[in-house]
Structures are given as structure tokens and as C-alpha cells.
Amino acid sequence: MMGLGEVTLIGGGPGAADLMTVRARDALAIADVVFYDRLAPTEGLREWAPAAELYDVGKRPGHHRVTQENIQTMMTDAARSGRRVVRLKGGDPFVFGRGCEEVAACRDAGIPVTVVPGITSAIAVPAAAGIPVTARSVSKSFTVISGHDPLSEQELSGLAALGGTAVILMGVGTLGHTMAGLQRHGLAGETPVGIVERGFSPDQRVLIAPLDQILGVAAAAQLRSPAVLVIGEVVRLAATEPCSGEARSDTDSSPAVAGEQVIRAMAGAVL
Numbered sequence: 001m002m003g004l005g006e007v008t009l010i011g012g013g014p015g016a017a018d019l020m021t022v023r024a025r026d027a028l029a030i031a032d033v034v035f036y037d038r039l040a041p042t043e044g045l046r047e048w049a050p051a052a053e054l055y056d057v058g059k060r061p062g063h064h065r066v067t068q069e070n071i072q073t074m075m076t077d078a079a080r081s082g083r084r085v086v087r088l089k090g091g092d093p094f095v096f097g098r099g100c101e102e103v104a105a106c107r108d109a110g111i112p113v114t115v116v117p118g119i120t121s122a123i124a125v126p127a128a129a130g131i132p133v134t135a136r137s138v139s140k141s142f143t144v145i146s147g148h149d150p151l152s153e154q155e156l157s158g159l160a161a162l163g164g165t166a167v168i169l170m171g172v173g174t175l176g177h178t179m180a181g182l183q184r185h186g187l188a189g190e191t192p193v194g195i196v197e198r199g200f201s202p203d204q205r206v207l208i209a210p211l212d213q214i215l216g217v218a219a220a221a222q223l224r225s226p227a228v229l230v231i232g233e234v235v236r237l238a239a240t241e242p243c244s245g246e247a248r249s250d251t252d253s254s255p256a257v258a259g260e261q262v263i264r265a266m267a268g269a270v271l
Contacts, residue, residue: 005032005079007106009099011092011118012040014125016200023116028052032083035075039090039121039226049086068098072105079111092120096146096169120144122167125199125228129206129262130238139165139234147171147178147229156181165232172225179215182231187211192235197227208238209265217265238262 008027013019020041028034028045031052036042038058045054055074057066066074071087078085093099093115106113122144123133133142141164145151148170151159159166160182171178183189189212197205209217211231 003082004111005081005083005085006112006114007075007079007085007087007102008114008116009087009093009102010089010116011094011097011120012037012088012090013119014091014121014128014200015039015041017041017044019119019124019200021116021118024118027086027114027116028088030084031086033078034086034088035071036088037090040088041090042088045088052086068101072102075102076105076109076111079106080109089118090121092118095120095122095144096148121199121226121228122169125196126167126194126230126234128199128204129194129196131194131196131230132234132237133165133167133230135234135237138237139232141165142167142232144169145171147174150174150177151181153181153185157185160185160187165230165234168229168231170225171229172223172227175218175223175229176215178229179211183211187231191231192233194230194235194238195223195227196230197223199226199228205261205263206238207263208235213265217263221263 010024010027012024025048028048031049033055034045034049034052035055035057036045038060057071075085075087087102089097089099091097099115103113103115126133134140143159143162143164144167145159147168168178189210191211193209193211193214195207195214195218205221207214207217207221207223
């Protein structure tokens with residue numbers, strides 16, 4: 001009879017294969033089963049996990065082909081049969097990744113579980129567009145918010161008054177609600193907003209516009225998920241070439257990162 005297996009919960013980072021950690025690759029190399037998400041890096045998965053059975057359990061907006069409860073059951077059942085299970089997620093498992101639920105399911109089942117952190121898209125995807133989440137004399141703090149469900153009036157009020165940088169994940173579907181709510185609660189219409197769509201992919205796009213114009217820009221560009229929203233003065237720093245310190249004009253659509261498309265609607269001087 002085979003002994004009890006184990007589960008390794010891996011954060012695959014923001015989507016680029018070379019941003020996965022060494023520890024993540026090591027766990028994949030010895031995996032018997034891999035359950036992977038939609039936003040996890042998968043283009044080299046067969047090479048990274050050569051002996052593993054691979055299962056796509058990714059959820060898409062409005063379509064959950066495999067429920068969270070079923071994913072957890074599949075993981076624990078596979079581990080009970082003595083196999084080494086990898087649960088591969090995008091970003092970091094504990095940043096809006098439901099990692100806590102999956103760890104709890106393993107512990108409740110008496111199955112050993114290990115978490116391998118990943119680079120969260122909340123920091124990495126803005127960086128891919130040249131946007132830092134903090135910068136000396138510009139922003140001393142940043143707040144990461146889930147935009148999956150509409151923010152309440154209390155949450156919108158608090159966010160509008162918070163200052164610093166706001167980073168919103170999974171916020172495309174609630175973009176109109178969020179932008180209108182922030183203005184309603186006093187955030188200035190000229191506040192810079194950056195949206196990075198499909199970060200680190202060949203199709204990466206960056207939309208930059210004031211808060212009171214970003215909806216029109218997003219609609220014209222036919223913005224789609226996945227995308228990361230950044231709100232705050234740090235967005236103006238995307239107008240500076242990385243490492244060069246040379247400011248670009250607001251009408252310059254040349255990319256900060258090779259291969260990306262930049263759409264700008266910001267007026268005024270860059271920082």
C-alpha cells in the first residue's frame with residue numbers, strides 16, 4: 001500500500017516562465033500530478049514536469065468549469081493515493097489566490113502541504129510597464145485591492161482618502177463602478193490611472209489616462225482581462241524610459257518594454 005503523498009502549492013509569478021522561482025521548478029520536476037490555473041505560466045509545463053499528469057482547472061470570468069471545492073477534492077484525493085501533487089497558480093498563492101482555502105483543505109485531510117511563494121502581479125505587472133508602486137517623494141505606500149466584486153461605498157470612500165498608490169487586481173469587470181465611485185468620494189479627476197493588460201506577454205498593452213477619462217480610453221481600446229490597474233501619481237513615472245531618466249512626451253506611444261503597445265491620454269508635465 002502506498003504511503004500518504006503531499007501537496008505543494010506554487011505561485012508561478014506574473015506569467016513569464018523565467019520569473020518562476022528555482023524552488024517552484026524543483027517541485028514541478030518531481031511532481032506526479034499538476035493542477036494548473038489559467039494565469040499560471042504553462043508553456044513549458046510538459047518539460048518542467050515530465051512525469052506528471054497535467055490538469056487544467058483554471059477559472060475564467062463568469063465560467064468556472066471546475067469549482068473551487070472540486071479542485072480541493074481532486075488535490076487531496078491524489079495526495080491520499082500517495083502521489084506528489086503540485087497546485088500551480090499565477091502570481092502568489094496568498095494574494096487573492098484562494099491559497100488559504102487550499103492549505104486548509106489539505107490540513108483538514110491530514111495531508112502535508114507546502115507553499116512556494118511567487119512574485120505577485122500586483123507589483124510585477126506595473127513594473128513591466130515601468131510603473132513603480134512606490135517612489136521617493138511620490139508615494140510611500142501602496143494598497144492592493146481585489147476588484148472581482150464591486151467595492152462598497154465605505155470601501156470606495158476609504159480608498160479615495162487613503163493616498164499613496166492603489167493597485168487593483170481582477171478589476172476590469174468593475175472598472176466603471178470603481179472609477180465613478182472614487183470620483184464620487186472626492187478623488188480628483190486628474191489623478192493618473194494606468195492599466196496594464198496581459199503583462200509580460202507579447203500582447204502586453206498599457207493604457208494611461210486621468211481618472212475621469214480612463215473609461216473612454218479603455219472602451220476605445222477594447223480592454224480585456226487579465227489586467228492590473230494602478231491609481232496614483234506613480235503612473236506618471238511610466239513616461240520615463242527605464243534606467244535612462246529621459247522623459248517621454250505624453251503623445252509618444254513608444255513602448256517602455258519591448259513589444260508592448262502604449263496608449264496615452266495624459267496631459268501636463270511628467271515627473
